[in-house]
Amino acid sequence: MSALDVDVAIVGGGFGGSLLALVLRRAGLRVALIDRGRHPRFVIGESSTPIANLVLQDLCREYDLPNVAPLAKYGTWQATHPQLVSGIKRGFSYFHHEAGQPFVADVEHSTELLVAASSSDQHSDTHWLRQDVDAFLFREAAAAGAVCFEQCEVGEIAPVEQVFNLPLQHGQFENLPHELRTRFVVDGSGEGQFLAKRLGIEDRTHELQTNSRTVFAHFANVTRWKRCLESHGIDTAEHPFDGDHAALHHVFAGGWMWQLRFNDETVSAGFVQDLNRGERPNLSAVAEWESWLLRFPAIGEQFANAKIVRPEGGLRNTGRLQRKLARAAGAWWAMLPNTAGFIDALHSTGIAHTLCGIERLARILIRSLGRDDLESQLREYERCVLAEVEMIDLLVSGCFAAMGDFQRFATATMLYFTAATSYERARLASVGEFRPAFLLADDEQWLAVVRRMCERLREACSIEQFEKEMVEAIRPFNVVGLCDSCARNMYRHSALPED
Numbered sequence: 068m069s070a071l072d073v074d075v076a077i078v079g080g081g082f083g084g085s086l087l088a089l090v091l092r093r094a095g096l097r098v099a100l101i102d103r104g105r106h107p108r109f110v111i112g113e114s115s116t117p118i119a120n121l122v123l124q125d126l127c128r129e130y131d132l133p134n135v136a137p138l139a140k141y142g143t144w145q146a147t148h149p150q151l152v153s154g155i156k157r158g159f160s161y162f163h164h165e166a167g168q169p170f171v172a173d174v175e176h177s178t179e180l181l182v183a184a185s186s187s188d189q190h191s192d193t194h195w196l197r198q199d200v201d202a203f204l205f206r207e208a209a210a211a212g213a214v215c216f217e218q219c220e221v222g223e224i225a226p227v228e229q230v231f232n233l234p235l236q237h238g239q240f241e242n243l244p245h246e247l248r249t250r251f252v253v254d255g256s257g258e259g260q261f262l263a264k265r266l267g268i269e270d271r272t273h274e275l276q277t278n279s280r281t282v283f284a285h286f287a288n289v290t291r292w293k294r295c296l297e298s299h300g301i302d303t304a305e306h307p308f309d310g311d312h313a314a315l316h317h318v319f320a321g322g323w324m325w326q327l328r329f330n331d332e333t334v335s336a337g338f339v340q341d342l343n344r345g346e347r348p349n350l351s352a353v354a355e356w357e358s359w360l361l362r363f364p365a366i367g368e369q370f371a372n373a374k375i376v377r378p379e380g381g382l383r384n385t386g387r388l389q390r391k392l393a394r395a396a397g398a399w400w401a402m403l404p405n406t407a408g409f410i411d412a413l414h415s416t417g418i419a420h421t422l423c424g425i426e427r428l429a430r431i432l433i434r435s436l437g438r439d440d441l442e443s444q445l446r447e448y449e450r451c452v453l454a455e456v457e458m459i460d461l462l463v464s465g466c467f468a469a470m471g472d473f474q475r476f477a478t479a480t481m482l483y484f485t486a487a488t489s490y491e492r493a494r495l496a497s498v499g500e501f502r503p504a505f506l507l508a509d510d511e512q513w514l515a516v517v518r519r520m521c522e523r524l525r526e527a528c529s530i531e532q533f534e535k536e537m538v539e540a541i542r543p544f545n546v547v548g549l550c551d552s553c554a555r556n557m558y559r560h561s562a563l564p565e566d
């Protein structure tokens with residue numbers, strides 16, 4: 068039986084596993100990357116953020132990845148890799164809807180919230196058509212010398228002294244290696260939960276407060292929201308950016324919808340239901356989608372002529388989206404963040420969280436694989452990843468609790484924007500390695516603020532009182548003027564400064 072010796076075997080060749088493989092190869096480690104699927108394949112989870120782009124940029128600088136570096140900004144992406152479909156994301160836009168009612172807006176923007184993330188199209192964030200980006204990064208990893216397998220399943224792991232044997236099942240390709248001998252295993256399988264199943268790792272999803280599910284697809288012929296607003300005489304002149312060039316959120320009691328528009332004029336869209344406020348409907352995905360559109364007529368208008376273009380099987384609906392495991396690393400293994408835990412698409416934290424995990428884990432493996440401090444470094448990695456999952460859960464579940472009361476919701480989002488902008492600015496100002504956890508998850512003072520304000524959110528305090536307390540609570544971390552009543556929900560100074 069043929070066997071292959073590597074330093075690190077990565078199970079799961081999504082963008083996370085592929086980018087980690089590429090980075091480790093650049094540092095000279097022998098890497099195998101195994102995916103049970105085949106690229107290109109449909110994946111959901113597409114909206115990147117300034118933090119994601121800062122980390123991607125730093126990874127590309129640290130490990131000399133000139134082909135990947137252009138993906139960190141919309142302008143360089145278009146100039147260098149126009150064949151990889153992307154979308155422009157200038158920020159986050161939110162619009163409040165009441166069931167059965169048309170969308171209404173007022174001069175105070177009391178049903179709208181726009182928070183800028185970048186100040187020009189050239190420097191803006193992006194939506195990633197994941198099937199293109201993931202396939203590209205998988206190819207880059209292979210080109211850098213990672214041994215890559217697709218349509219390959221890994222069997223039971225057998226430890227032999229300091230080495231771990233991974234049997235491979237390749238389907239029809241008989242001449243490929245049938246076993247990997249590796250010193251370390253990384254689980255980047257996401258919901259595939261490769262290691263959790265093999266190591267019997269305890270599921271702690273019940274500890275999470277967020278409880279949501281979704282129905283989604285990619286569509287053509289979705290009318291731009293700006294056009295819908297203008298056709299109803301709603302003025303968009305005060306919007307700091309085009310609300311469609313954004314992670315566009317329609318928000319209502321019991322859930323929300325995402326819309327991410329790509330350059331090919333297709334749109335990733337999904338309704339997310341808060342299961343803390345209602346049962347999953349006993350409907351097919353198509354019937355459920357139609358029922359959401361009927362409930363929110365302004366969104367129905369946007370989708371009147373829409374056609375599903377991806378995935379091949381049409382609309383997908385899910386059960387509960389969240390997962391959290393008790394462990395994220397051990398003596399000879401580690402999980403990427405999206406494998407150890409996932410919360411919700413709200414706040415677009417997934418890509419950035421994965422990139423932060425890659426940055427941290429790559430340094431550990433490059434410096435400590437085979438050394439005595441590996442285990443202690445991995446314990447720290449685990450602590451950090453699980454703290455980040457908890458922080459995301461707090462930030463997201465707080466917003467879910469406020470949906471339906473838009474001013475309370477808008478105020479609740481300020482916790483996320485404070486954490487994100489504070490992290491971004493600190494990272495930009497740092498010299499040398501930046502160590503703080505994603506969204507300041509390891510900052511005790513910040514964690515206490517978030518916990519307290521999430522509790523206050525659920526208590527019956529008036530919105531005026533809640534806003535007042537929020538202004539005070541975030542003050543030490545508020546570096547971009549958030550929670551400013553004079554801004555009337557239109558934040559342009561939150562954009563990342565251009566370099």
Ligand SMILES: Cc1cc2nc3c(=O)[nH]c(=O)nc-3n(C[C@H](O)[C@H](O)[C@H](O)COP(=O)(O)OP(=O)(O)OC[C@H]3O[C@@H](n4cnc5c(N)ncnc54)[C@H](O)[C@@H]3O)c2cc1C
Pocket residue numbers: 078079080081082083084101102103104110111112113114115219220221255256257258259260261281337388403405406411412415416417418419421
């Ligand atoms: C509905 C939804 C919306 C989201 N929206 C956003 C968003 O807007 N912005 C954002 O930043 N994040 C978003 N996310 C999160 C984002 O999708 C993830 O953070 C991201 O996919 C992580 O990438 P990854 O490569 O680590 O994992 P994945 O994309 O999950 O890739 C896992 C890979 O592992 C492979 N695999 C699985 N099991 C096995 C196995 N046993 N053996 C071999 N291979 C295996 C799979 O085929 C796949 O290729 C969203 C997630 C969901 C569910």
